[in-house]
Amino acid sequence: MNTTPSERTTIVCAAIIIDQHKVLLTLRPEDKRLGGYWEFPGGKLEPGEAAHAALHRELREEIDIRVDIDRLLESVHYSYEWGTVRIDGFLCRLAGGTIKHLEVADHAWVPFDQLDNYRILPADKPFIEWLKKQYQP
């Protein structure tokens, strides 16, 4: 049976958490696919799971924080050699907790004008470009 492109797309939620003109990036562990790249915390939706619920779950599992979700910034489609992802990037504010490295190798609060210094997953480019536009020297 043929599958449509949407059936082959992995849906991922990502939290773009902004605090005092800095954004939170997390470092993927070396033993994961695309290890060593920086990304926004988040992950794959489980079957039947809503995006907001997935985001809260992933943030608890990966770094043990809580957020308030403001809005969906953008859905980005990107094809890696192993498959296509749709990343739903949500603008968020920190609501509680202290960051722990439960499933990440490191974290950084990055000023928008220093994002180019980080090796970030290529799919995240539209989010990065949007953040850089928010920086007004």
Ligand SMILES: Nc1nc2c([nH]c(=O)n2[C@@H]2O[C@H](COP(=O)(O)OP(=O)(O)OP(=O)(O)O)[C@@H](O)[C@H]2O)c(=O)[nH]1
């Ligand atoms: N969390 C996250 N994933 C991203 C981003 N950008 C991006 O391309 N991805 C891709 O989306 C997928 C998310 O998978 P993941 O490995 O983080 O999710 P997960 O924790 O649920 O997966 P796992 O249970 O297989 O370990 C990965 O293929 C990752 O490369 C991003 O900014 N944040």
